[in-house]
Amino acid sequence: MYKKMKKIGKEILKEIALSFFFCASIILLISWLYSKEIRFGISLINKIAIVENKKSQPITYNEIKKRLDHYPNYKEKYGNLKIPTINVELPIYHGDSMDILRYGVGHYAGSYFPGEGGTIIFAGHNNTGFFRELPNINIEDKIEVETLYGTFYYQVTETKIISESDLASFPLQNESEVLILYTCYPVTSLGYTNKRYIVYATRIEDIYE
Amino acid sequence: MKKILILLLILSLGCMQSINAMTKEQFTEKLSQTYNINGYEFKASKDHLVQLERYLNQNELSESDMDYISEKFDEAIEILKSEPIRSIEEVTISQKSKLIPIVNDISSKTSVKATVSKNTIIIYNLDGTEFTRVTFLVKQTGRGNIYVMGSLGIVFLGFWTMIRKKKENV
Amino acid sequence: MSKKINFVLKFTFFFLFSVFLLCSLMFLFTNKKILLQEMKNASYFKNLSISIKEEMKNYMNQSGFEEKILENIFTEEDIYIEIEKKVNGIEEKIETEKIEQKLTNNIEKYLQEKQLVAEEESLKKFANQLIQVYQEEIDLYQYSNTIFYSVNKINSYLYKIVLGLFLLCIILFLYLKKKKESIPWISISFFLYFIVFYIKTEIDIEHILILHPVFSEFLKIYILKILEGITKTSILLCIIGSIFLTFRIKKASKTACE
Numbered sequence: 306m307y308k309k310m311k312k313i314g315k316e317i318l319k320e321i322a323l324s325f326f327f328c329a330s331i332i333l334l335i336s337w338l339y340s341k342e343i344r345f346g347i348s349l350i351n352k353i354a355i356v357e358n359k360k361s362q363p364i365t366y367n368e369i370k371k372r373l374d375h376y377p378n379y380k381e382k383y384g385n386l387k388i389p390t391i392n393v394e395l396p397i398y399h400g401d402s403m404d405i406l407r408y409g410v411g412h413y414a415g416s417y418f419p420g421e422g423g424t425i426i427f428a429g430h431n432n433t434g435f436f437r438e439l440p441n442i443n444i445e446d447k448i449e450v451e452t453l454y455g456t457f458y459y460q461v462t463e464t465k466i467i468s469e470s471d472l473a474s475f476p477l478q479n480e481s482e483v484l485i486l487y488t489c490y491p492v493t494s495l496g497y498t499n500k501r502y503i504v505y506a507t508r509i510e511d512i513y514e
Numbered sequence: 515m516k517k518i519l520i521l522l523l524i525l526s527l528g529c530m531q532s533i534n535a536m537t538k539e540q541f542t543e544k545l546s547q548t549y550n551i552n553g554y555e556f557k558a559s560k561d562h563l564v565q566l567e568r569y570l571n572q573n574e575l576s577e578s579d580m581d582y583i584s585e586k587f588d589e590a591i592e593i594l595k596s597e598p599i600r601s602i603e604e605v606t607i608s609q610k611s612k613l614i615p616i617v618n619d620i621s622s623k624t625s626v627k628a629t630v631s632k633n634t635i636i637i638y639n640l641d642g643t644e645f646t647r648v649t650f651l652v653k654q655t656g657r658g659n660i661y662v663m664g665s666l667g668i669v670f671l672g673f674w675t676m677i678r679k680k681k682e683n684v
Numbered sequence: 685m686s687k688k689i690n691f692v693l694k695f696t697f698f699f700l701f702s703v704f705l706l707c708s709l710m711f712l713f714t715n716k717k718i719l720l721q722e723m724k725n726a727s728y729f730k731n732l733s734i735s736i737k738e739e740m741k742n743y744m745n746q747s748g749f750e751e752k753i754l755e756n757i758f759t760e761e762d763i764y765i766e767i768e769k770k771v772n773g774i775e776e777k778i779e780t781e782k783i784e785q786k787l788t789n790n791i792e793k794y795l796q797e798k799q800l801v802a803e804e805e806s807l808k809k810f811a812n813q814l815i816q817v818y819q820e821e822i823d824l825y826q827y828s829n830t831i832f833y834s835v836n837k838i839n840s841y842l843y844k845i846v847l848g849l850f851l852l853c854i855i856l857f858l859y860l861k862k863k864k865e866s867i868p869w870i871s872i873s874f875f876l877y878f879i880v881f882y883i884k885t886e887i888d889i890e891h892i893l894i895l896h897p898v899f900s901e902f903l904k905i906y907i908l909k910i911l912e913g914i915t916k917t918s919i920l921l922c923i924i925g926s927i928f929l930t931f932r933i934k935k936a937s938k939t940a941c942e
Binding site: 332375498 | 695699702704738739741742743744745746747748749752795800802803806807808809810811813859868870871873874875880886887889891892893894900914927929936939
């Protein structure tokens with residue numbers, strides 16, 4: 306009986322050992338021949354096709370450098386835009402993609418942030434959108450941009466109507482802080498329009514009352 | 515392709531920071547300069563530099579990443595100089611087939627991460643949060659698309675088309 | 685010497701049969717009919733339809749129109765027909781005449797209801813924007829032809845590979861049986877399971893995002909289904925291997941008794 310059991314055990318162990326030997330040999334052979342390519346492929350897949358939604362870090366502003374140390378993530382709401390003279394109070398999101406503009410004011414990611422001393426570009430929809438009252442703004446009207454890292458005040462200096470392809474009307478610079486708001490024009494047009502209404506405002510250091 | 519060149523330039527110049535202890539300001543200034551290839555000028559536009567500066571301020575690329583990118587970037591420049599092109603649009607198929615693997619290589623070996631979704635390139639911070647999104651137009655080259663798709667050349671390409679698409683949104 | 689040769693052939697059978705099984709599974713999953721069926725099962729067409737509507741809604745605020753102009757301009761069936769063409773390798777432009785007509789009718793009805801007037805040029809451009817959204821979403825932003833072409837090409841290569849490997853495996857199987865050598869079913873089962881384990885560990889399949897969220901969701905489900913198929917095959921082979929092992933042991937113990 307014992308001899309029988311021993312023989313059975315040996316057979317089973319032999320089979321399992323053989324299985325592991327076969328598997329290990331093939332795996333080692335493939336690793337030796339193609340490990341570089343396999344690792345490269347997997348690394349590339351992870352880099353361009355695998356995404357996890359991570360929580361953002363708090364937004365922090367460096368008063369000395371006049372720069373943010375940590376920025377809002379794309380699509381993150383980071384402030385409110387207030388224009389009391391035209392009764393506007395709107396959420397500001399980082400980014401200006403079409404889906405962001407459904408919910409509020411979009412901050413063009415290629416422009417500076419409020420407080421950084423450069424050009425800030427905010428977009429909003431006309432018509433049933435958030436910037437439909439924009440053409441009612443006047444020169445010297447005050448604009449308040451309240452962010453998670455501070456509140457900034459601007460005064461309207463100019464408004465104009467341009468063609469959609471006039472990119473020169475959005476000058477990006479970092480010598481002075483200029484806020485640019487824009488929307489499609491006419492604001493009540495139906496369908497597609499190729500004009501834009503732009504408001505320029507410069508930063509004022511005094512606290513608005 | 516202009517865009518691959520410029521981003522490679524930017525990232526590789528970032529490498530000089532580790533070798534020569536270059537400050538971020540020096541680095542940005544260097545990027546604002548015009549780069550000369552085959553007698554023609556290439557320069558990154560302001561909105562791209564704004565985003566790049568922001569990215570580098572927020573994300574510390576390691577020295578090894580920057581060294582590696584710099585090496586690969588020099589290779590890329592040599593490839594561009596190898597044929598008498600006057601602009602990035604004239605990059606030949608043979609040059610592209612050598613450039614795209616370089617970009618693939620950089621993307622797989624360094625910490626920079628991006629993906630493509632709905633005609634938009636999403637670039638991530640090193641901590642995995644979204645840094646920015648860039649909408650772009652894919653130029654069709656028939657079956658060759660799958661090769662382009664597999665490469666982060668698209669990612670870097672899209673990084674530079676922001677301002678045009680921006681104006682069409684509103 | 686012949687024992688060594690048998691061992692090598694056993695090893696070769698193990699490798700070839702593993703590859704044969706993997707290629708067969710991939711051949712099945714790259715089949716056009718199965719691909720379309722799996723897309724249906726994963727609600728790909730339904731989700732794509734929702735995604736298209738949502739993208740179109742992004743244009744409503746700026747246009748001055750309400751979302752109701754988007755009602756019934758296309759159906760899931762329309763999307764299915766377009767994608768079926770692509771999967772079958774038919775390189776035709778996406779049919780937009782019907783949707784254009786329905787959209788134009790809805791806009792006209794809306795304008796009449798609200799007693800509004802709009803420029804024809806503006807309306808045309810607006811309609812074109814929405815149609816472009818429809819085309820781009822179905823076309824996966826111009827990548828769908830490339831993807832389905834590659835899938836079909838892989839399927840045709842696999843057909844030849846599977847056939848070739850099948851013949852080789854049959855020959856090796858018959859030879860091993862003739863030499864009364866055991867077939868390494870359990871080894872094959874371990875190897876297949878290792879592949880699944882390696883892929884699941886190295887790639888975070890749950891968080892795939894490439895080209896389009898709806899496509900990514902389908903890809904995730906599809907990849908998991910393929911891996912499930914490999915796992916089931918591995919378990920089946922393990923069971924078969926265990927059964928044969930049991931018979932061999934019984935035979936060996938009987939011989940020992942005698």
